[in-house]
Amino acid sequence: MANGPAGSPPTERRPVKYCSECGQPVRLKIPAGDNRPRHVCDACGTIHYQNPKIVAGALPVWEDRVLLCRRAIEPRYGLWTLPAGFMENGESMEEAALRESGEEANARLELQGLYTVISLPTINQVYVLYRARLQDTDFAPGEESLETALFREAEIPWDRLAFRTIRYTLERYFEDRRRGTFPLHEHVITANNRQPDHQPAKPPQM
Amino acid sequence: MANGPAGSPPTERRPVKYCSECGQPVRLKIPAGDNRPRHVCDACGTIHYQNPKIVAGALPVWEDRVLLCRRAIEPRYGLWTLPAGFMENGESMEEAALRESGEEANARLELQGLYTVISLPTINQVYVLYRARLQDTDFAPGEESLETALFREAEIPWDRLAFRTIRYTLERYFEDRRRGTFPLHEHVITANNRQPDHQPAKPPQM
DSSP: OOOTTTOOOOOGOOOOOTTTTTOOEEOOOOOTTTTEEEOTTTOOOEOOOOOEEEEEEEEETTEEEEEEEEESSSSSSTOEEEEEEEETTOOHHHHHHHHHHHHHHHHEEEEEEEEEEEETTTEEEEEEEEEEEEOOOOHHHOOTTTEEEEOOGGGOOOGGGOOOOHHHHHHHHHHHHHTTTHHHHEEEOOOOOOOOOTTTSSSSOO | OOOTTSSSGGGGGOOOBBBTTTBBBOEEEEEEEEOSSSEEEEETTOOOOOEEEEEEEEEETTEEEEEEEESSSSSSSEEEOEEEOOOOOOOOOOHHHHHHHHHHHHHOOOOOOOOOEETTTTEEEEEEEEEEEEEOOOOOOOTTTTEEEEOGGOOOOOGGGGHHHHHHHHHHHHHHHHHHHHOEEEOOOOOOOOOOOOTSOOOOOO
16 A cells, blocks of 8 residues: 555666765765666765565456456556555565455455566566455455456456556466466566557457 | 675665655655555655565576575575575566576576565565576586585585575475476565574484
8 A cells, every 4th residue: 555556667766866874965886796886875885776676466356257446546547457566564475465455455365376477677566466266245445446346257348457467467367267277477578567558349450 | 696685684674764865864654645654755755665675596407406506795604595686677587587596606597487486574575486407517606606516405405504495495396306396385484584493414302
């Protein structure tokens, strides 16, 4: 919740201007023994490393339907997503996925294993999404959601999904469900995580 | 490489004292709409989120032997580990695992799938380790390693391993190799990632 909007440029892409240890200006340089530029404080010597963030979430299923949330926050206000958000310090990946599902959809889940792991090197994020069984249908929108609803495969709003990570995960899920097996899927999305380009309602461009 | 020593308390555990945007002192408070304390700058409004880091690495195998590296850096100087280190911005998890294997052991690998995913909530890290096939035996210590060597199962220095994550991964690997199947293993280590407590050379305490 509130830990910066998932899918948006992470705070790490903001250059560090001042040292968080001593308040003096920092500069970008390659530290001794390193091989890439870091924000370094010449006053106190602190090196300010910046690393990818984990976005943890779930694909909650009730019978033949999947729970989606319609976003009440930017980015992608009004578009549909799976419950997911930035993993916090002090929690495990599974705890993060359960917490986000509670916060965004008031959903109680039983996790059924890690399902998709998606690196987004252009925005310094890694999505980790779990398959999950909804324990009841008493879900409801949290503060970051306008609506929460269950969708059969034919009802998924493919052209109104918030993120390519979500589309990738839903596509794998329905494929795997037909096959009856749910292996881990690893994926890398190198283009920007913009609007989905998958619009199955329209014929392909010739 | 050099991106802070994996296994050590991450820089995120260091409190933010000054705003990296404007250099003014920050204070710890719960921002509006949030539910946990953050370092917030009252001067410019920036909220300084802190999140877990990913440590990516590999379990490189040559025939019946596993490649380990003896650490030339703190923490755990002189103890053995699998090649692994902090994932950098701008790379995928697989790229991070390959890069670390190159930097620490000059090893060329073919990754064979994500194998262990280990949350360490007490130190705000997630380890992601890949099974891998060594492409040749021309490995050699990088700057962060004293030695690199191949070990059969009976030769693994169980009482001189650097991290519990590494021990967990090696234990799973040898078990799985006997079974002939290598499923993904998810795990949470909640105690501190201290010296290994697994010392199979000693009889169990009665």
